[in-house]
Amino acid sequence: MSATWRDLGGFGAIGRIVVDLGAMFRVVVLEIDGTVVQELARPSGKFRHQIKDGEQWPHIGDFVVLDGPPGQRRIEAVLPRRTALVRKNPGEAIEAQVLAANIDTVFIMVSLAQPPNAARLERSLALVWDSGAAPVIVLTKQDVCSHLDAYVRAAEETALGVPVLAVSAVTGDGIESLGAWLMPAQTVALMGPSGVGKSTLLNYWLGDDAQRVMAVRTGDHRGRHTTTHRELFRLPNGALVMDIPGIREVGLWAGSAHTVFGDVEQLAEDCRFTDCRHQGEPGCAVAQAIHEGRLDAERLTQYQKLEREHQFIERKRSQRAQSEARQLWKRRSQEAKAQRMEKRQRQ
Ligand SMILES: Nc1nc2c(ncn2[C@@H]2O[C@H](COP(=O)(O)OP(=O)(O)OP(=O)(O)O)[C@@H](O)[C@H]2O)c(=O)[nH]1
Numbered sequence: 478m479s480a481t482w483r484d485l486g487g488f489g490a491i492g493r494i495v496v497d498l499g500a501m502f503r504v505v506v507l508e509i510d511g512t513v514v515q516e517l518a519r520p521s522g523k524f525r526h527q528i529k530d531g532e533q534w535p536h537i538g539d540f541v542v543l544d545g546p547p548g549q550r551r552i553e554a555v556l557p558r559r560t561a562l563v564r565k566n567p568g569e570a571i572e573a574q575v576l577a578a579n580i581d582t583v584f585i586m587v588s589l590a591q592p593p594n595a596a597r598l599e600r601s602l603a604l605v606w607d608s609g610a611a612p613v614i615v616l617t618k619q620d621v622c623s624h625l626d627a628y629v630r631a632a633e634e635t636a637l638g639v640p641v642l643a644v645s646a647v648t649g650d651g652i653e654s655l656g657a658w659l660m661p662a663q664t665v666a667l668m669g670p671s672g673v674g675k676s677t678l679l680n681y682w683l684g685d686d687a688q689r690v691m692a693v694r695t696g697d698h699r700g701r702h703t704t705t706h707r708e709l710f711r712l713p714n715g716a717l718v719m720d721i722p723g724i725r726e727v728g729l730w731a732g733s734a735h736t737v738f739g740d741v742e743q744l745a746e747d748c749r750f751t752d753c754r755h756q757g758e759p760g761c762a763v764a765q766a767i768h769e770g771r772l773d774a775e776r777l778t779q780y781q782k783l784e785r786e787h788q789f790i791e792r793k794r795s796q797r798a799q800s801e802a803r804q805l806w807k808r809r810s811q812e813a814k815a816q817r818m819e820k821r822q823r824q
């Protein structure tokens with residue numbers, strides 16, 4: 478007979494957060510005797526006291542240490558995250574928001590019903606590179622696309638070295654190829670805008686469990702179906718999958734400086750220098766507008782702050798992409814070498 482924590486005089490356990498309910502979490506708990514249960518748990522008073530910012534608060538995908546008897550579990554600690562998808566709120570004083578923790582692979586989902594938007598794809602890639610997870614680009618709705626080759630090529634050009642796969646949940650085309658990442662104990666996040674097909678793909682994989690997905694979807698005021706709460710699902714083979722709304726939807730960098738600061742950008746078109754940074758250059762139309770009271774100086778400050786943040790992330794992204802490409806190249810050349818050796822040995 479195997480011993481439990483109860484037998485040992487304690488109630489400690491390790492769990493993983495599968496649903497974030499705000500103040501409470503649904504946690505899959507691994508008991509010391511190997512049984513697995515799902516329970517609701519809240520952070521203990523002591524732990525809450527130690528938390529200094531939102532990043533330290535538990536998030537979906539986190540592994541947590543639990544105390545208390547079954548049914549009254551309390552979260553005492555969050556174990557260090559291997560990876561974390563984090564969004565920064567540019568408006569507020571750079572309070573980072575954790576979207577999901579311990580994700581191995583992110584499927585960046587893009588609909589083939591429209592031409593791919595390179596800028597948007599780059600923003601998604603930046604978020605994933607920064608998280609420590611590996612990106613895979615999944616082009617959905619292949620069945621309605623008549624420019625498949627061109628769109629795939631465009632995505633590949635934007636995301637050098639990142640796998641790009643086209644799928645259709647209607648015909649099932651390409652879906653099997655995603656199995657390479659959906660391995661037991663691997664955690665995959667589906668990231669993409671509303672309507673790209675995240676729930677459809679989840680339903681496809683969950684099969685008979687599809688009802689579970691539907692159960693968490695309710696109509697909103699406009700009668701449209703949207704995912705109302707996020708859950709880490711376990712597929713029949715043991716892979717773990719969750720969906721994450723697109724970055725526009727979660728408001729990453731306020732949806733790019735261009736749409737939010739259209740007024741500043743428009744004024745800047747009249748600056749004498751095309752690369753004017755509006756920091757005292759001669760012939761600056763933005764400075765002129767502030768001087769004449771047509772533009773609030775605070776708006777320029779906000780705009781520049783967002784631009785700086787964006788440039789920082791872009792820089793980081795390209796560094797990361799470079800080192801990834803280098804690693805990929807290294808791996809490929811090692812593989813090729815191994816193959817050559819094997820061939821020679823066989824001869
Ligand atoms: N033709 C076609 N339609 C698809 C495909 N995948 C999904 N759809 C349709 O696209 C619509 C949106 O799909 P969802 O799976 O609800 O999209 P979602 O990304 O989960 O959207 P949110 O829950 O709002 O975030 C539905 O009407 C699906 O039937 C596909 O491969 N081909």
Ligand SMILES: [Zn+2]
Binds near residue numbers: 748754755762763764
């Ligand atoms: Zn200027």
